[in-house]
Amino acid sequence: MKKLIVVLMLYCSTSPVWATDAKLENIQVETSVQAVERGVDDLMNNCHSCHSLKYIKYRDLATFGIDKKKIDEWRGDQPIDAPLAGLMSDEAAMQSFGLVPPDLSLMTKAREGGASYVYSYLLGYYNTPEGMTGNHIFPETKMPDPLGISSATEPAQRDELRKTAHDIVSFLSWAADPHEQERHRLGYYVIGYLVILTLLLYFVKNQVWSKLK
Numbered sequence: 190m191k192k193l194i195v196v197l198m199l200y201c202s203t204s205p206v207w208a209t210d211a212k213l214e215n216i217q218v219e220t221s222v223q224a225v226e227r228g229v230d231d232l233m234n235n236c237h238s239c240h241s242l243k244y245i246k247y248r249d250l251a252t253f254g255i256d257k258k259k260i261d262e263w264r265g266d267q268p269i270d271a272p273l274a275g276l277m278s279d280e281a282a283m284q285s286f287g288l289v290p291p292d293l294s295l296m297t298k299a300r301e302g303g304a305s306y307v308y309s310y311l312l313g314y315y316n317t318p319e320g321m322t323g324n325h326i327f328p329e330t331k332m333p334d335p336l337g338i339s340s341a342t343e344p345a346q347r348d349e350l351r352k353t354a355h356d357i358v359s360f361l362s363w364a365a366d367p368h369e370q371e372r373h374r375l376g377y378y379v380i381g382y383l384v385i386l387t388l389l390l391y392f393v394k395n396q397v398w399s400k401l402k
Contacts, residue, residue, distance in 0.1 A: 224356060242273040312354050
């Protein structure tokens with residue numbers, strides 16, 4: 190038992206996932222249609238070849254207000270109710286990476302740190318002295334640098350990639366809960382209805398008690 194504990198302690202102290210001291214960069218995602226549209230556009234160009242969003246359909250994009258012409262270009266001959274499936278098959282992914290890339294539908298909900306984690310991860314790539322690519326946030330990642338941040342040296346280029354990462358994360362935050370704004374609007378109506386109902390019942394109660402007195 191003591192040997193097992195020692196082994197676990199050594200593993201936790203040497204594993205690159207546990208050893209990383211990288212801090213997440215806190216961000217605020219945008220919820221506007223324009224920001225989400227920029228984000229899905231960037232995602233389709235940089236991530237969709239490998240990753241899927243199985244809980245998001247093309248119709249969801251159209252309902253939210255994304256440009257219909259862009260949606261038609263992305264879906265091709267797929268029906269409007271088809272999910273955003275990745276272009277790479279699971280078999281090809283296994284051959285290339287040794288695993289199937291994770292679905293991105295709930296990625297900002299699944300990771301501790303949420304949108305800030307995903308944003309920091311996308312911008313966390315760097316080149317090692319050996320010429321390899323690493324990631325400060327998740328050292329064991331097998332995904333290549335999707336935005337090319339590790340090879341970007343000019344400040345203007347890095348700023349542009351930061352904007353791209355922010356838009357992608359804004360879209361993924363929307364994708365994790367695409368009906369959030371609809372629920373909020375419905376909540377206002379429900380609260381208003383309950384307030385009016387409470388006032389009516391209050392007046393009825395006063396009328397009833399006034400007669401009893």
